[in-house]
Amino acid sequence: MRRRRFLNMSLAGLGTACVMGHGAPAQFIPRPGKDKWAVIFGTWYGTARDAGVWISEGLGGMAAVFDARQKPDLAAFDHLVLGTAIQGGKGPREFSELIQANAVAIQGKVRGLFAVCGNLEKPVGAEQKKTYIDDYLAPLCKADAGVPGRVFNGRVTKVLMSPEDYKIVKDLYERLGLPPLKDYDLLRRPDCLEFGRSILGRLPSG
Numbered sequence: 001m002r003r004r005r006f007l008n009m010s011l012a013g014l015g016t017a018c019v020m021g022h023g024a025p026a027q028f029i030p031r032p033g034k035d036k037w038a039v040i041f042g043t044w045y046g047t048a049r050d051a052g053v054w055i056s057e058g059l060g061g062m063a064a065v066f067d068a069r070q071k072p073d074l075a076a077f078d079h080l081v082l083g084t085a086i087q088g089g090k091g092p093r094e095f096s097e098l099i100q101a102n103a104v105a106i107q108g109k110v111r112g113l114f115a116v117c118g119n120l121e122k123p124v125g126a127e128q129k130k131t132y133i134d135d136y137l138a139p140l141c142k143a144d145a146g147v148p149g150r151v152f153n154g155r156v157t158k159v160l161m162s163p164e165d166y167k168i169v170k171d172l173y174e175r176l177g178l179p180p181l182k183d184y185d186l187l188r189r190p191d192c193l194e195f196g197r198s199i200l201g202r203l204p205s206g
């Protein structure tokens, strides 16, 4: 009996491993609800991951949070918050590919959009909202009109960067006559929490 139970548990574990993919991080959903929510992010160096996790906390802890590279099945969710880090005006290829591959599955389910960008360490504003949300993410995700969107200031963590990426940004700072590129962190958890809360406050009724 004990052996059979062990075998069943092992097989169940194997199934989970196959579904999640090898090395997939554990999902932490403190307060799962009846409807299924997910926050999907595109990132190179983790800023958009942190923004996604903090937005999920602002949503009340009921959303699963996925890196687009995990290729989650977006059809499994009722509500989606989609967001990405920005390099050269766009998110990572894997992010846009996931959205495009799930274009039908996500229709009518997008509840929020977010972007994280450096903006040369200057505060983001209406211009970045137009560029990254209205003109880029909203059409990519085919979001309904009025879906809330927010751009956050991001960060640079030099030790994580590829030499090529580091050189691009360092050279840009030099060309523009800015002080030498140093680590910075302008992403604010309270802003992300607040955005999550604001999404809940604007849910369509019915």
Ligand SMILES: Cc1cc2nc3c(=O)[nH]c(=O)nc-3n(C[C@H](O)[C@H](O)[C@H](O)COP(=O)(O)O)c2cc1C
Pocket: 042, 043, 044, 045, 046, 047, 048, 049, 085, 086, 087, 088, 089, 090, 116, 117, 118, 119, 120, 153, 154, 155, 156, 165, 166, 168, 169
């Ligand atoms: C190669 C490279 C290109 C970037 N291009 C832009 C850009 O076009 N506009 C911008 O505002 N920030 C740009 N950034 C800054 C990133 O958006 C910022 O560092 C962000 O926090 C990265 O998020 P991540 O850690 O999730 O990848 C760029 C950064 C790198 C390394």
